[in-house]
């Protein structure tokens with residue numbers, strides 16, 4: 270197939286820097302109309318690494334208008350699924366080609382170790398690759414009608430313009446997981462990244478431009494004041510769907526705001542993942558799983574394990590091995606090669622963890638290691654911590670820590686631990702280690718979460734549906750379910766057919 274001229278990507282070997290400080294609306298690189306900017310800082314040392322436009326609802330409206338125009342433009346609406354797929358492949362190729370620079374940007378603005386940023390580039394771009402493939406298989410159906418002279422045709426239509434709001438902990442992967450599915454479905458996008466990490470999204474926008482994705486199809490606006498923009502996304506009849514990842518509180522707020530227009534809303538919110546180690550578990554493996562599940566991005570991920578339950582008969586061995594590994598973690602700025610634990614994202618996050626720990630201390634919690642800020646490393650570092658004997662009313666036990674703190678508890682029976690694990694309003698991820706096949710099925714079925722990791726501490730991948738139940742959200746991202754959030758089922762009844 271010949272790719273139409275306007276779809277060819279501009280140049281696969283652009284040499285421009287991806288450190289950009291203007292927003293991207295309708296294929297143009299823009300400042301805020303009033304000239305306002307806000308600073309982006311490296312959380313490892315709080316140095317300013319860039320200033321980006323502090324846009325208002327006026328620019329958000331402009332981006333929505335551009336996305337609406339682009340949605341109906343023949344260059345987007347009438348291209349084939351194969352051409353859409355090709356554009357996403359172009360984008361994927363460019364992201365891979367510029368992976369090292371993208372990883373530097375992620376580490377600079379989000380603080381995670383460079384090795385994790387590289388993993389995020391691979392993980393994030395895998396959604397673009399996956400949805401480039403899925404774009405060609407968003408199929409309809411023909412259903413047998415009960416009427417002799419009719420056919421029932423089912424089409425999958427794109428929902429239209431989608432507003433994306435994303436957090437700072439995966440500045441690349443969360444934008445791409447949403448945007449790639451939306452574009453594969455034929456939607457157009459206005460993305461509003463976190464005020465802490467806007468630079469990665471701007472770099473992705475530049476690569477989308479080079480990839481040949483038409484003007485207005487993928488827009489990125491930057492702003493230091495999210496609420497009015499969120500309100501506009503929810504109240505504008507031109508925005509057909511909202512896809513949000515972030516706190517449960519803001520997710521609920523957006524859901525309420527979208528009720529007026531019965532808007533499509535998909536929400537990936539906070540978790541409170543249990544991590545259970547049964548008596549048959551391979552202890553070394555479970556410690557390895559605990560480390561990766563807890564300490565990735567300094568514990569600042571929504572699928573991080575939050576409540577650790579270890580069977581009493583292996584508890585001491587597990588704790589001894591875990592403590593040795595936690596104490597060996599290398600802490601420092603993400604740019605340093607050996608570093609495994611970077612800073613927290615901002616002062617609010619540090620304050621939150623300190624207040625959790627203060628509350629825990631007042632309830633006679635035992636601190637096995639850590640439990641303090643590491644001011645000598647930088648303003649936002651917190652020591653990897655293990656605490657035990659935690660009162661079940663402690664905030665750190667009930668709420669998502671979102672930091673490098675392991676909360677350990679003993680249990681005696683399977684029934685007891687499943688009840689304790691499910692005793693949460695959240696239901697995103699859950700993990701357990703067991704070599705007992707019967708128990709594996711029993712417990713996996715009983716855990717009230719959207720995703721279960723069995724003998725594994727890290728399970729996210731493009732092929733699998735990511736999402737939660739209860740207050741952890743609505744909808745699924747990635748996998749072939751991912752396009753459901755961005756498509757409508759349309760029924761066409763074809764009548765008057767003469768078959769005899």
Ligand code: ADP
Nearest residue numbers: 434435436462463464495496499514515516519
């Ligand atoms: P986190 O605690 O992970 O920063 P938030 O839910 O506060 O989670 O932020 C996630 C994203 O939501 C960010 O892009 C932020 O700017 C945006 N946001 C925060 N408050 C609102 C709001 N009221 N309406 C819309 N977006 C918001």
